[in-house]
């Protein structure tokens with residue numbers, strides 16, 4: 001099935017000028033970037049986006065990190081896009097990420113892990129709606 005997923009190129013990656021390198025690997029994996037913009041989130045936006053993690057010990061650090069600089073938010077479309085992008089990203093912790101994955105190549109730590117991708121169809125729908133209007137997505 002053709003699906004859409006939500007992706008973020010995180011501040012650690014934009015700071016190292018990796019947007020193009022990451023986009024090349026996304027496109028090489030067969031995913032189409034059907035919406036994309038570079039933004040900087042407010043703390044309020046980051047807290048809302050990551051609301052499911054608010055009881056976690058790393059929540060404050062997560063909000064700080066995600067608002068520390070520009071991010072590139074994207075909608076990716078393709079066959080099994082949600083699972084396919086998670087496979088391309090690799091494990092949250094770069095020390096556990098497999099060879100060839102984005103996080104193995106680029107991530108610095110669990111917190112500074114270069115990319116985010118939706119973990120389910122429900123998350124994808126919610127995360128896309130929080131970041132894009134329907135008009136901004138051109139498939």
Ligand code: CMP
Nearest residue numbers: 058061062092110111112113115116117
């Ligand atoms: P992400 O896919 O954006 O969703 C939640 C984020 O929390 C995750 O990527 C990590 O960057 C971050 N995270 C998870 N575990 C930790 C941790 N132990 N310390 C700091 N950040 C974490």
